[in-house]
Amino acid sequence: MSTRLEQVAQQKLDSLNRIRTSGIDPYPGSYHPSHSTEEAMTLFIQAKTESQVSLAGRIIAKRSMGKMTFLDIRDGSGKMQLCFRQGSLEKERYDFLNELDIGDFIGAEGILFRTKRGEITLQVSNFNILCKSLRPLPEKWHGLVNVEKRYRQRYLDLISNKNVRTIFIIRSQIITMIRTFLNDRGFMEVETPMLQAQAGGALACPFITHHNTLNNDLYLRIALELYLKRLLIGGFDRVYEIGRVFRNEGISVKHNPEFTLMECYQAYADYNDMMQLVEDMFSQLATKILGTSKISIGDKTIELSSPWQRITLRDAIKEHCNLDFEDYPDTASLRLRMEQMGLEVDPNKGRGRLIDELVSSFVEPHLIEATFLLDYPVDMSPLAKKKHGSNNLVERFEGFINGMEIANAFTELNDPIDQRQRFEKQAEEQDLEGETEVSDEDFLSALEYGMPPTGGLGIGIDRLIMLLTGQNSIREVILFPQLKTKATSSSKQSEIEDD
């Protein structure tokens, strides 16, 4: 007894063997089509005379009518109907069509014509199999719907669902546009270590790994910040990196353990310049991708062109929580006030984390329109420069769209003494919160050589792509999102062996 899948696989294997027996290589080395299907379409429409072309692609439909067969093939650019007529091919070649199934790749040459129904079609005079497929593709009409299978076998999702394919094409275009945008402004793209002795630049739980030869533990980076700043110290005035960072935290529709971050740093600039940069970048991206600077999410329309709304963090919390954090200058008093408001307060959290909790719970959900929250407390921003004339606020903003944090920027702290004190204070609070991390001496000593005044910006690329493609789950814009590894019989076996 065998399953349907096994029976189909056997049928395809039988076909493969018949092909081999007949002396044909079912997996030839190369085939060089003269045109893509899209180019062939254009050629036919523009050319007055009959055009001889060769095409290659995957068979996605087969309609046989006895002595005449139509195949639809698809390549990276589009699709084309192929017409095979017994009168135009040797009988042996025509009969070979029996060995071609949906899913196989073929190359075909012939002359383009238009059918009675008006479809541009290739009249095939010769063809070759380029790859024999051994598994059936998902159903043609409904496509692949099973979400788990779509993520685990994304190639099937891409074959079946054109809108999925489009999302990832747009993703690629957006990232190219960001590079062009920054390059045009004199930024230089760089690459910095993903394996780091210390995971700094953000407060997040890192992944830990081990280098065997060096015999020391290393961390996968959680941010790009501290190495990019070293490059400003080194004399590159405008640098950026678009790269993967890794955070060992929860998975949700807005979080994947590895995600793509863009950080850029501009010497002699401050957070106001970064705000302008964000406004320019986002409105330009939207205009190029969508043809308008407005994005539609559900029934909401959000304008991305300059200027975005600006509100200080203090005023935003006042408005949504009826609480002025300046009235509560220390952790204890703020915690007391929050408890009086009926909130459950984590006793290990410091003042910065408490304020952050107020923001994410009460303020963020209301920031639908493109909004900059300005001027954060120093407690929650150890790498940002203090606001001129203030001892407890820093020049920092976060950008929000549709209730989602999308950008984070500050005027970078370049006072090495202040930076050392911030690290020390942060270390104290982390001890209270049960985390331990030593300050980054290597970064501090770099800073002591002198870093120019600098504006820095970070943008979550995946979330930006969600906005511009109208997706509400980050997994829809990451080709292979993180899923739990399914135990296979062999891995179960190895677990037993490990025990």
Place this chain on the structure above:
RNA sequence: GGGCCGUUAGCUCAGUUGGCAGAGCACCUGACUUUUAAUCAGGGUGUCGUGGGUUCGACCCCCACACGGCCUACCA
């Protein structure tokens, strides 16, 4: 971590107070020289997520587990 929902043929989905497991597509055989979700005639099909339990009898009821989705929690 908690809650709710889901898991049936390769794919998309039905199904039953608890009484032989169903359809469309795909696949196989046959017919067909302008089809295009081709059509027509015929055909095959399954660990009903996994493991227990209740029952004369479980895809269905109960328990546990796995995986996924959404919500929530966590999250610089």
